[in-house]
Amino acid sequence: MHLRNRDLNLLVALDTLLKEESVTRAAQALHLSQSAMSHALARLREMFGDPILVRGPRGMQPTPRAEQLRDQVARTLRDVESVFANGPFDPATTTHTFYVGTIDYVELTLWLPLVERVRRTAPGVRILVRPITLDKYQEDLTEGRVDMVIGFIRKPPAQAHKRLLFSEDYACVTRAGLLQTGEPLTLDRYLAAGHIQVSPSATFTGVPDLALAKLHLRRNIVMAIPRYFSATDIAAHSDLILTVQSRIARRFADSLPIRIFPPPFALPELKLSMLWLARTHRDPAQQWLRELIADVSRDI
Structure with a gap:
Protein backbone atom coordinates (compact mmCIF):
# COMPACT_ATOMS: atom_id res chain seq x y z
CA MET A 1 0.00 0.00 0.00
CA HIS A 2 1.46 3.38 -1.06
CA LEU A 3 0.58 6.61 0.72
CA ARG A 4 0.33 8.43 -2.60
CA ASN A 5 -2.71 6.31 -3.34
CA ARG A 6 -4.43 7.37 -0.10
CA ASP A 7 -6.22 10.59 0.80
CA LEU A 8 -4.73 11.42 4.19
CA ASN A 9 -7.46 14.01 4.77
CA LEU A 10 -9.69 11.03 5.43
CA LEU A 11 -7.76 10.47 8.68
CA VAL A 12 -8.93 13.92 9.85
CA ALA A 13 -12.48 12.93 8.97
CA LEU A 14 -12.11 9.61 10.78
CA ASP A 15 -10.68 11.25 13.90
CA THR A 16 -13.55 13.74 14.01
CA LEU A 17 -16.22 11.08 13.37
CA LEU A 18 -14.84 8.99 16.24
CA LYS A 19 -14.77 11.98 18.57
CA GLU A 20 -18.26 13.21 17.70
CA GLU A 21 -19.91 9.84 16.94
CA SER A 22 -22.25 11.75 14.65
CA VAL A 23 -22.03 12.60 10.95
CA THR A 24 -23.87 15.88 11.55
CA ARG A 25 -21.64 17.05 14.40
CA ALA A 26 -18.48 15.91 12.58
CA ALA A 27 -19.54 17.92 9.51
CA GLN A 28 -20.09 20.98 11.69
CA ALA A 29 -16.72 20.56 13.42
CA LEU A 30 -14.90 20.38 10.05
CA HIS A 31 -17.08 23.07 8.41
CA LEU A 32 -18.29 20.62 5.76
CA SER A 33 -21.72 19.88 4.40
CA GLN A 34 -23.44 16.79 5.75
CA SER A 35 -23.35 15.20 2.29
CA LEU A 44 -13.52 5.30 5.00
CA ARG A 45 -15.79 2.26 5.08
CA GLU A 46 -14.40 1.18 1.73
CA MET A 47 -10.80 1.87 2.78
CA PHE A 48 -10.98 -0.17 6.00
CA GLY A 49 -13.57 -2.71 4.93
CA ASP A 50 -15.58 -1.87 8.02
CA PRO A 51 -18.75 0.17 8.75
CA ILE A 52 -16.77 2.40 11.19
CA LEU A 53 -20.00 3.84 12.68
CA VAL A 54 -23.24 1.91 13.11
CA ARG A 55 -26.59 2.99 14.45
CA GLY A 56 -27.19 1.93 18.07
CA PRO A 57 -29.75 2.59 20.79
CA ARG A 58 -28.17 5.98 21.60
CA GLY A 59 -27.24 7.11 18.10
CA MET A 60 -24.16 6.26 16.07
CA GLN A 61 -21.60 4.02 17.76
CA PRO A 62 -18.06 3.02 16.69
CA ARG A 75 -1.77 9.95 17.86
CA THR A 76 -0.83 10.01 14.17
CA LEU A 77 -2.56 13.34 13.61
CA ARG A 78 -0.85 14.85 16.67
CA ASP A 79 2.52 13.73 15.30
CA VAL A 80 1.72 15.20 11.88
CA GLU A 81 0.69 18.50 13.47
CA SER A 82 4.03 18.65 15.30
CA VAL A 83 5.89 18.17 11.98
CA PHE A 84 4.25 21.26 10.49
CA ALA A 85 4.33 23.35 13.63
CA ASN A 86 6.60 26.34 13.23
CA GLY A 87 7.10 29.51 15.16
CA PRO A 88 5.97 30.10 18.72
CA PHE A 89 2.87 28.39 20.06
CA ASP A 90 0.00 30.86 20.33
CA PRO A 91 -2.53 29.73 22.96
CA ALA A 92 -4.93 32.54 22.03
CA THR A 93 -5.52 31.13 18.53
CA THR A 94 -4.78 27.42 18.81
CA THR A 95 -7.45 24.71 18.55
CA HIS A 96 -5.17 22.00 19.91
CA THR A 97 -6.60 18.98 21.74
CA PHE A 98 -4.57 17.66 24.70
CA TYR A 99 -4.84 14.12 26.05
CA VAL A 100 -4.08 13.87 29.76
CA GLY A 101 -4.21 10.81 32.00
CA THR A 102 -5.08 11.53 35.62
CA ILE A 103 -6.40 10.05 38.83
CA ASP A 104 -9.66 11.05 40.50
CA TYR A 105 -7.74 13.21 43.02
CA VAL A 106 -6.56 15.52 40.22
CA GLU A 107 -10.10 16.00 38.94
CA LEU A 108 -11.15 17.30 42.36
CA THR A 109 -8.16 19.52 43.11
CA LEU A 110 -6.55 20.70 39.88
CA TRP A 111 -9.02 20.68 37.01
CA LEU A 112 -11.35 23.49 38.08
CA PRO A 113 -8.64 26.18 38.43
CA LEU A 114 -6.87 24.80 35.36
CA VAL A 115 -9.90 24.88 33.07
CA GLU A 116 -10.71 28.41 34.25
CA ARG A 117 -7.18 29.49 33.28
CA VAL A 118 -7.38 27.66 29.95
CA ARG A 119 -10.69 29.32 29.08
CA ARG A 120 -9.18 32.75 29.73
CA THR A 121 -5.92 32.26 27.86
CA PRO A 131 -8.50 7.84 33.96
CA ILE A 132 -5.24 6.05 34.74
CA THR A 133 -4.16 3.33 37.16
CA LEU A 134 -0.68 2.64 38.48
CA ASP A 135 -0.48 -0.65 36.60
CA LYS A 136 -1.38 0.73 33.14
CA TYR A 137 -0.29 4.35 32.92
CA GLN A 138 3.06 3.47 31.28
CA GLU A 139 1.23 1.69 28.48
CA ASP A 140 -1.04 4.72 28.00
CA LEU A 141 2.04 6.93 27.64
CA THR A 142 4.13 4.71 25.36
CA GLU A 143 1.22 3.91 23.04
CA GLY A 144 0.28 7.59 22.77
CA ARG A 145 -3.18 7.42 24.31
CA VAL A 146 -2.14 10.31 26.55
CA ASP A 147 0.42 13.10 26.20
CA MET A 148 1.17 13.16 29.93
CA VAL A 149 0.00 11.63 33.19
CA ILE A 150 -0.55 13.30 36.56
CA GLY A 151 -0.64 11.23 39.73
CA PHE A 152 1.07 9.98 42.88
CA ILE A 153 3.67 7.93 41.02
CA ARG A 154 6.42 6.64 43.29
CA LYS A 155 8.63 4.84 40.73
CA PRO A 156 8.34 6.46 37.30
CA PRO A 157 9.97 4.73 34.31
CA ALA A 158 13.58 5.73 33.72
CA GLN A 159 12.84 7.17 30.27
CA ALA A 160 10.12 9.51 31.52
CA HIS A 161 10.51 13.20 32.24
CA LYS A 162 9.10 14.13 35.65
CA ARG A 163 8.05 17.35 37.35
CA LEU A 164 6.89 17.61 40.95
CA LEU A 165 3.71 19.65 41.31
CA PHE A 166 3.12 19.64 45.07
CA SER A 167 3.20 17.47 48.19
CA GLU A 168 0.20 16.10 50.04
CA ASP A 169 -0.49 14.53 53.41
CA TYR A 170 -3.36 12.54 54.92
CA ALA A 171 -6.41 13.26 57.05
CA CYS A 172 -9.14 11.14 58.59
CA VAL A 173 -12.77 11.94 57.80
CA THR A 174 -15.71 10.96 60.01
CA ARG A 175 -19.35 11.98 60.19
CA ALA A 176 -19.82 15.11 62.27
CA GLY A 177 -21.34 13.35 65.29
CA LEU A 178 -19.22 10.23 65.46
CA LEU A 179 -16.98 11.67 68.17
CA GLN A 180 -17.92 14.17 70.84
CA THR A 181 -16.68 17.74 70.49
CA GLY A 182 -13.09 17.92 71.66
CA GLU A 183 -12.66 14.13 71.65
CA PRO A 184 -9.56 13.11 69.66
CA LEU A 185 -9.40 10.28 67.16
CA THR A 186 -7.10 7.89 68.99
CA LEU A 187 -5.34 4.92 67.49
CA ASP A 188 -7.52 2.54 69.54
CA ARG A 189 -10.69 4.20 68.26
CA TYR A 190 -9.34 4.15 64.72
CA LEU A 191 -8.57 0.44 64.84
CA ALA A 192 -11.91 -0.40 66.46
CA ALA A 193 -13.90 1.37 63.73
CA GLY A 194 -14.92 0.18 60.29
CA HIS A 195 -13.25 1.87 57.34
CA ILE A 196 -13.99 2.83 53.76
CA GLN A 197 -11.13 2.80 51.28
CA VAL A 198 -10.77 4.77 48.03
CA SER A 199 -9.35 2.26 45.55
CA PRO A 200 -9.43 2.92 41.79
CA SER A 201 -7.67 -0.44 41.28
CA ALA A 202 -10.31 -2.31 43.32
CA THR A 203 -8.16 -3.58 46.18
CA PHE A 204 -8.53 -3.54 49.97
CA THR A 205 -4.95 -2.40 50.58
CA GLY A 206 -3.88 1.23 50.60
CA VAL A 207 -1.06 3.37 51.96
CA PRO A 208 -2.56 3.42 55.49
CA ASP A 209 -2.58 -0.39 55.55
CA LEU A 210 1.09 -0.57 54.61
CA ALA A 211 1.93 1.91 57.38
CA LEU A 212 -0.14 -0.04 59.92
CA ALA A 213 1.47 -3.31 58.88
CA LYS A 214 4.87 -1.90 59.89
CA LEU A 215 3.38 -1.46 63.37
CA HIS A 216 1.94 -5.00 63.26
CA LEU A 217 -1.55 -3.50 63.23
CA ARG A 218 -4.52 -3.88 60.93
CA ARG A 219 -7.72 -1.93 60.26
CA ASN A 220 -11.11 -3.31 59.26
CA ILE A 221 -11.98 -2.13 55.72
CA VAL A 222 -15.69 -2.63 55.16
CA MET A 223 -15.86 -1.19 51.63
CA ALA A 224 -13.45 -0.24 48.83
CA ILE A 225 -14.84 2.20 46.28
CA PRO A 226 -13.17 3.95 43.31
CA ARG A 227 -14.37 7.55 43.76
CA TYR A 228 -13.49 10.14 46.40
CA PHE A 229 -16.89 11.84 46.47
CA SER A 230 -18.78 8.58 47.03
CA ALA A 231 -16.37 7.52 49.76
CA THR A 232 -16.59 10.89 51.55
CA ASP A 233 -20.38 10.95 51.29
CA ILE A 234 -20.58 7.47 52.83
CA ALA A 235 -18.23 8.47 55.64
CA ALA A 236 -20.36 11.58 56.26
CA HIS A 237 -23.50 9.49 56.78
CA SER A 238 -22.20 6.34 58.49
CA ASP A 239 -19.85 5.22 61.24
CA LEU A 240 -17.10 4.36 58.75
CA ILE A 241 -13.82 6.29 58.80
CA LEU A 242 -12.17 7.48 55.59
CA THR A 243 -8.42 8.07 55.48
CA VAL A 244 -7.78 10.31 52.51
CA GLN A 245 -5.58 13.12 51.20
CA SER A 246 -5.99 16.35 53.16
CA ARG A 247 -6.99 18.45 50.16
CA ILE A 248 -9.80 16.01 49.38
CA ALA A 249 -11.06 16.21 52.95
CA ARG A 250 -11.05 20.02 52.85
CA ARG A 251 -12.70 19.97 49.41
CA PHE A 252 -15.85 18.47 50.94
CA ALA A 253 -15.74 20.09 54.38
CA ASP A 254 -18.26 22.81 53.47
CA SER A 255 -20.69 20.61 51.56
CA LEU A 256 -20.88 17.45 53.71
CA PRO A 257 -21.44 16.98 57.48
CA ILE A 258 -17.93 15.74 58.26
CA ARG A 259 -15.12 16.30 60.74
CA ILE A 260 -11.45 16.12 59.86
CA PHE A 261 -8.80 14.66 62.16
CA PRO A 262 -5.07 14.08 61.86
CA PRO A 263 -4.24 10.40 61.47
CA PRO A 264 -3.34 8.77 64.81
CA PHE A 265 -0.22 7.19 63.29
CA ALA A 266 2.51 8.29 60.90
CA LEU A 267 1.76 8.22 57.19
CA PRO A 268 4.21 9.03 54.36
CA GLU A 269 4.01 12.27 52.43
CA LEU A 270 2.61 11.97 48.91
CA LYS A 271 4.06 13.79 45.91
CA LEU A 272 1.87 14.68 42.95
CA SER A 273 3.94 14.58 39.76
CA MET A 274 3.55 15.14 36.06
CA LEU A 275 5.19 12.61 33.68
CA TRP A 276 5.75 12.70 29.92
CA LEU A 277 8.00 11.04 27.35
CA ALA A 278 10.59 12.32 24.87
CA ARG A 279 7.95 12.29 22.09
CA THR A 280 6.27 15.38 23.57
CA HIS A 281 9.19 16.88 25.50
CA ARG A 282 9.99 19.69 23.03
CA ASP A 283 6.52 20.17 21.58
CA PRO A 284 5.60 23.87 22.12
CA ALA A 285 1.94 23.10 22.83
CA GLN A 286 2.84 20.48 25.42
CA GLN A 287 5.42 22.76 27.00
CA TRP A 288 2.76 25.47 27.32
CA LEU A 289 0.27 23.14 29.02
CA ARG A 290 2.90 21.73 31.39
CA GLU A 291 3.91 25.24 32.46
CA LEU A 292 0.27 26.19 32.94
CA ILE A 293 -0.36 23.11 35.10
CA ALA A 294 2.75 23.85 37.16
CA ASP A 295 1.64 27.47 37.63
CA VAL A 296 -1.85 26.46 38.75
CA SER A 297 -0.33 23.87 41.09
CA ARG A 298 1.72 26.55 42.83
CA ASP A 299 -1.50 28.39 43.64
CA ILE A 300 -3.05 25.20 45.01
Whole structure:
Protein backbone atom coordinates (compact mmCIF):
# COMPACT_ATOMS: atom_id res chain seq x y z
CA MET A 1 0.00 0.00 0.00
CA HIS A 2 1.46 3.38 -1.06
CA LEU A 3 0.58 6.61 0.72
CA ARG A 4 0.33 8.43 -2.60
CA ASN A 5 -2.71 6.31 -3.34
CA ARG A 6 -4.43 7.37 -0.10
CA ASP A 7 -6.22 10.59 0.80
CA LEU A 8 -4.73 11.42 4.19
CA ASN A 9 -7.46 14.01 4.77
CA LEU A 10 -9.69 11.03 5.43
CA LEU A 11 -7.76 10.47 8.68
CA VAL A 12 -8.93 13.92 9.85
CA ALA A 13 -12.48 12.93 8.97
CA LEU A 14 -12.11 9.61 10.78
CA ASP A 15 -10.68 11.25 13.90
CA THR A 16 -13.55 13.74 14.01
CA LEU A 17 -16.22 11.08 13.37
CA LEU A 18 -14.84 8.99 16.24
CA LYS A 19 -14.77 11.98 18.57
CA GLU A 20 -18.26 13.21 17.70
CA GLU A 21 -19.91 9.84 16.94
CA SER A 22 -22.25 11.75 14.65
CA VAL A 23 -22.03 12.60 10.95
CA THR A 24 -23.87 15.88 11.55
CA ARG A 25 -21.64 17.05 14.40
CA ALA A 26 -18.48 15.91 12.58
CA ALA A 27 -19.54 17.92 9.51
CA GLN A 28 -20.09 20.98 11.69
CA ALA A 29 -16.72 20.56 13.42
CA LEU A 30 -14.90 20.38 10.05
CA HIS A 31 -17.08 23.07 8.41
CA LEU A 32 -18.29 20.62 5.76
CA SER A 33 -21.72 19.88 4.40
CA GLN A 34 -23.44 16.79 5.75
CA SER A 35 -23.35 15.20 2.29
CA ALA A 36 -19.57 15.73 2.09
CA MET A 37 -19.14 14.16 5.52
CA SER A 38 -21.34 11.21 4.53
CA HIS A 39 -19.22 10.77 1.40
CA ALA A 40 -16.05 10.76 3.53
CA LEU A 41 -17.56 8.11 5.79
CA ALA A 42 -18.43 5.98 2.76
CA ARG A 43 -14.82 6.22 1.55
CA LEU A 44 -13.52 5.30 5.00
CA ARG A 45 -15.79 2.26 5.08
CA GLU A 46 -14.40 1.18 1.73
CA MET A 47 -10.80 1.87 2.78
CA PHE A 48 -10.98 -0.17 6.00
CA GLY A 49 -13.57 -2.71 4.93
CA ASP A 50 -15.58 -1.87 8.02
CA PRO A 51 -18.75 0.17 8.75
CA ILE A 52 -16.77 2.40 11.19
CA LEU A 53 -20.00 3.84 12.68
CA VAL A 54 -23.24 1.91 13.11
CA ARG A 55 -26.59 2.99 14.45
CA GLY A 56 -27.19 1.93 18.07
CA PRO A 57 -29.75 2.59 20.79
CA ARG A 58 -28.17 5.98 21.60
CA GLY A 59 -27.24 7.11 18.10
CA MET A 60 -24.16 6.26 16.07
CA GLN A 61 -21.60 4.02 17.76
CA PRO A 62 -18.06 3.02 16.69
CA THR A 63 -17.48 -0.57 15.63
CA PRO A 64 -14.82 -2.65 17.42
CA ARG A 65 -12.46 -2.00 14.49
CA ALA A 66 -13.05 1.75 14.80
CA GLU A 67 -12.31 1.60 18.53
CA GLN A 68 -8.98 -0.04 17.70
CA LEU A 69 -8.22 2.79 15.30
CA ARG A 70 -9.30 5.63 17.60
CA ASP A 71 -6.08 6.17 19.60
CA GLN A 72 -3.77 5.33 16.70
CA VAL A 73 -5.42 7.87 14.40
CA ALA A 74 -5.45 10.60 17.08
CA ARG A 75 -1.77 9.95 17.86
CA THR A 76 -0.83 10.01 14.17
CA LEU A 77 -2.56 13.34 13.61
CA ARG A 78 -0.85 14.85 16.67
CA ASP A 79 2.52 13.73 15.30
CA VAL A 80 1.72 15.20 11.88
CA GLU A 81 0.69 18.50 13.47
CA SER A 82 4.03 18.65 15.30
CA VAL A 83 5.89 18.17 11.98
CA PHE A 84 4.25 21.26 10.49
CA ALA A 85 4.33 23.35 13.63
CA ASN A 86 6.60 26.34 13.23
CA GLY A 87 7.10 29.51 15.16
CA PRO A 88 5.97 30.10 18.72
CA PHE A 89 2.87 28.39 20.06
CA ASP A 90 0.00 30.86 20.33
CA PRO A 91 -2.53 29.73 22.96
CA ALA A 92 -4.93 32.54 22.03
CA THR A 93 -5.52 31.13 18.53
CA THR A 94 -4.78 27.42 18.81
CA THR A 95 -7.45 24.71 18.55
CA HIS A 96 -5.17 22.00 19.91
CA THR A 97 -6.60 18.98 21.74
CA PHE A 98 -4.57 17.66 24.70
CA TYR A 99 -4.84 14.12 26.05
CA VAL A 100 -4.08 13.87 29.76
CA GLY A 101 -4.21 10.81 32.00
CA THR A 102 -5.08 11.53 35.62
CA ILE A 103 -6.40 10.05 38.83
CA ASP A 104 -9.66 11.05 40.50
CA TYR A 105 -7.74 13.21 43.02
CA VAL A 106 -6.56 15.52 40.22
CA GLU A 107 -10.10 16.00 38.94
CA LEU A 108 -11.15 17.30 42.36
CA THR A 109 -8.16 19.52 43.11
CA LEU A 110 -6.55 20.70 39.88
CA TRP A 111 -9.02 20.68 37.01
CA LEU A 112 -11.35 23.49 38.08
CA PRO A 113 -8.64 26.18 38.43
CA LEU A 114 -6.87 24.80 35.36
CA VAL A 115 -9.90 24.88 33.07
CA GLU A 116 -10.71 28.41 34.25
CA ARG A 117 -7.18 29.49 33.28
CA VAL A 118 -7.38 27.66 29.95
CA ARG A 119 -10.69 29.32 29.08
CA ARG A 120 -9.18 32.75 29.73
CA THR A 121 -5.92 32.26 27.86
CA ALA A 122 -6.66 29.59 25.23
CA PRO A 123 -10.40 29.47 24.44
CA GLY A 124 -9.92 27.11 21.47
CA VAL A 125 -8.11 24.41 23.47
CA ARG A 126 -9.81 21.13 24.34
CA ILE A 127 -8.59 18.67 27.00
CA LEU A 128 -9.59 15.02 26.90
CA VAL A 129 -9.04 13.41 30.31
CA ARG A 130 -8.48 9.67 30.60
CA PRO A 131 -8.50 7.84 33.96
CA ILE A 132 -5.24 6.05 34.74
CA THR A 133 -4.16 3.33 37.16
CA LEU A 134 -0.68 2.64 38.48
CA ASP A 135 -0.48 -0.65 36.60
CA LYS A 136 -1.38 0.73 33.14
CA TYR A 137 -0.29 4.35 32.92
CA GLN A 138 3.06 3.47 31.28
CA GLU A 139 1.23 1.69 28.48
CA ASP A 140 -1.04 4.72 28.00
CA LEU A 141 2.04 6.93 27.64
CA THR A 142 4.13 4.71 25.36
CA GLU A 143 1.22 3.91 23.04
CA GLY A 144 0.28 7.59 22.77
CA ARG A 145 -3.18 7.42 24.31
CA VAL A 146 -2.14 10.31 26.55
CA ASP A 147 0.42 13.10 26.20
CA MET A 148 1.17 13.16 29.93
CA VAL A 149 0.00 11.63 33.19
CA ILE A 150 -0.55 13.30 36.56
CA GLY A 151 -0.64 11.23 39.73
CA PHE A 152 1.07 9.98 42.88
CA ILE A 153 3.67 7.93 41.02
CA ARG A 154 6.42 6.64 43.29
CA LYS A 155 8.63 4.84 40.73
CA PRO A 156 8.34 6.46 37.30
CA PRO A 157 9.97 4.73 34.31
CA ALA A 158 13.58 5.73 33.72
CA GLN A 159 12.84 7.17 30.27
CA ALA A 160 10.12 9.51 31.52
CA HIS A 161 10.51 13.20 32.24
CA LYS A 162 9.10 14.13 35.65
CA ARG A 163 8.05 17.35 37.35
CA LEU A 164 6.89 17.61 40.95
CA LEU A 165 3.71 19.65 41.31
CA PHE A 166 3.12 19.64 45.07
CA SER A 167 3.20 17.47 48.19
CA GLU A 168 0.20 16.10 50.04
CA ASP A 169 -0.49 14.53 53.41
CA TYR A 170 -3.36 12.54 54.92
CA ALA A 171 -6.41 13.26 57.05
CA CYS A 172 -9.14 11.14 58.59
CA VAL A 173 -12.77 11.94 57.80
CA THR A 174 -15.71 10.96 60.01
CA ARG A 175 -19.35 11.98 60.19
CA ALA A 176 -19.82 15.11 62.27
CA GLY A 177 -21.34 13.35 65.29
CA LEU A 178 -19.22 10.23 65.46
CA LEU A 179 -16.98 11.67 68.17
CA GLN A 180 -17.92 14.17 70.84
CA THR A 181 -16.68 17.74 70.49
CA GLY A 182 -13.09 17.92 71.66
CA GLU A 183 -12.66 14.13 71.65
CA PRO A 184 -9.56 13.11 69.66
CA LEU A 185 -9.40 10.28 67.16
CA THR A 186 -7.10 7.89 68.99
CA LEU A 187 -5.34 4.92 67.49
CA ASP A 188 -7.52 2.54 69.54
CA ARG A 189 -10.69 4.20 68.26
CA TYR A 190 -9.34 4.15 64.72
CA LEU A 191 -8.57 0.44 64.84
CA ALA A 192 -11.91 -0.40 66.46
CA ALA A 193 -13.90 1.37 63.73
CA GLY A 194 -14.92 0.18 60.29
CA HIS A 195 -13.25 1.87 57.34
CA ILE A 196 -13.99 2.83 53.76
CA GLN A 197 -11.13 2.80 51.28
CA VAL A 198 -10.77 4.77 48.03
CA SER A 199 -9.35 2.26 45.55
CA PRO A 200 -9.43 2.92 41.79
CA SER A 201 -7.67 -0.44 41.28
CA ALA A 202 -10.31 -2.31 43.32
CA THR A 203 -8.16 -3.58 46.18
CA PHE A 204 -8.53 -3.54 49.97
CA THR A 205 -4.95 -2.40 50.58
CA GLY A 206 -3.88 1.23 50.60
CA VAL A 207 -1.06 3.37 51.96
CA PRO A 208 -2.56 3.42 55.49
CA ASP A 209 -2.58 -0.39 55.55
CA LEU A 210 1.09 -0.57 54.61
CA ALA A 211 1.93 1.91 57.38
CA LEU A 212 -0.14 -0.04 59.92
CA ALA A 213 1.47 -3.31 58.88
CA LYS A 214 4.87 -1.90 59.89
CA LEU A 215 3.38 -1.46 63.37
CA HIS A 216 1.94 -5.00 63.26
CA LEU A 217 -1.55 -3.50 63.23
CA ARG A 218 -4.52 -3.88 60.93
CA ARG A 219 -7.72 -1.93 60.26
CA ASN A 220 -11.11 -3.31 59.26
CA ILE A 221 -11.98 -2.13 55.72
CA VAL A 222 -15.69 -2.63 55.16
CA MET A 223 -15.86 -1.19 51.63
CA ALA A 224 -13.45 -0.24 48.83
CA ILE A 225 -14.84 2.20 46.28
CA PRO A 226 -13.17 3.95 43.31
CA ARG A 227 -14.37 7.55 43.76
CA TYR A 228 -13.49 10.14 46.40
CA PHE A 229 -16.89 11.84 46.47
CA SER A 230 -18.78 8.58 47.03
CA ALA A 231 -16.37 7.52 49.76
CA THR A 232 -16.59 10.89 51.55
CA ASP A 233 -20.38 10.95 51.29
CA ILE A 234 -20.58 7.47 52.83
CA ALA A 235 -18.23 8.47 55.64
CA ALA A 236 -20.36 11.58 56.26
CA HIS A 237 -23.50 9.49 56.78
CA SER A 238 -22.20 6.34 58.49
CA ASP A 239 -19.85 5.22 61.24
CA LEU A 240 -17.10 4.36 58.75
CA ILE A 241 -13.82 6.29 58.80
CA LEU A 242 -12.17 7.48 55.59
CA THR A 243 -8.42 8.07 55.48
CA VAL A 244 -7.78 10.31 52.51
CA GLN A 245 -5.58 13.12 51.20
CA SER A 246 -5.99 16.35 53.16
CA ARG A 247 -6.99 18.45 50.16
CA ILE A 248 -9.80 16.01 49.38
CA ALA A 249 -11.06 16.21 52.95
CA ARG A 250 -11.05 20.02 52.85
CA ARG A 251 -12.70 19.97 49.41
CA PHE A 252 -15.85 18.47 50.94
CA ALA A 253 -15.74 20.09 54.38
CA ASP A 254 -18.26 22.81 53.47
CA SER A 255 -20.69 20.61 51.56
CA LEU A 256 -20.88 17.45 53.71
CA PRO A 257 -21.44 16.98 57.48
CA ILE A 258 -17.93 15.74 58.26
CA ARG A 259 -15.12 16.30 60.74
CA ILE A 260 -11.45 16.12 59.86
CA PHE A 261 -8.80 14.66 62.16
CA PRO A 262 -5.07 14.08 61.86
CA PRO A 263 -4.24 10.40 61.47
CA PRO A 264 -3.34 8.77 64.81
CA PHE A 265 -0.22 7.19 63.29
CA ALA A 266 2.51 8.29 60.90
CA LEU A 267 1.76 8.22 57.19
CA PRO A 268 4.21 9.03 54.36
CA GLU A 269 4.01 12.27 52.43
CA LEU A 270 2.61 11.97 48.91
CA LYS A 271 4.06 13.79 45.91
CA LEU A 272 1.87 14.68 42.95
CA SER A 273 3.94 14.58 39.76
CA MET A 274 3.55 15.14 36.06
CA LEU A 275 5.19 12.61 33.68
CA TRP A 276 5.75 12.70 29.92
CA LEU A 277 8.00 11.04 27.35
CA ALA A 278 10.59 12.32 24.87
CA ARG A 279 7.95 12.29 22.09
CA THR A 280 6.27 15.38 23.57
CA HIS A 281 9.19 16.88 25.50
CA ARG A 282 9.99 19.69 23.03
CA ASP A 283 6.52 20.17 21.58
CA PRO A 284 5.60 23.87 22.12
CA ALA A 285 1.94 23.10 22.83
CA GLN A 286 2.84 20.48 25.42
CA GLN A 287 5.42 22.76 27.00
CA TRP A 288 2.76 25.47 27.32
CA LEU A 289 0.27 23.14 29.02
CA ARG A 290 2.90 21.73 31.39
CA GLU A 291 3.91 25.24 32.46
CA LEU A 292 0.27 26.19 32.94
CA ILE A 293 -0.36 23.11 35.10
CA ALA A 294 2.75 23.85 37.16
CA ASP A 295 1.64 27.47 37.63
CA VAL A 296 -1.85 26.46 38.75
CA SER A 297 -0.33 23.87 41.09
CA ARG A 298 1.72 26.55 42.83
CA ASP A 299 -1.50 28.39 43.64
CA ILE A 300 -3.05 25.20 45.01
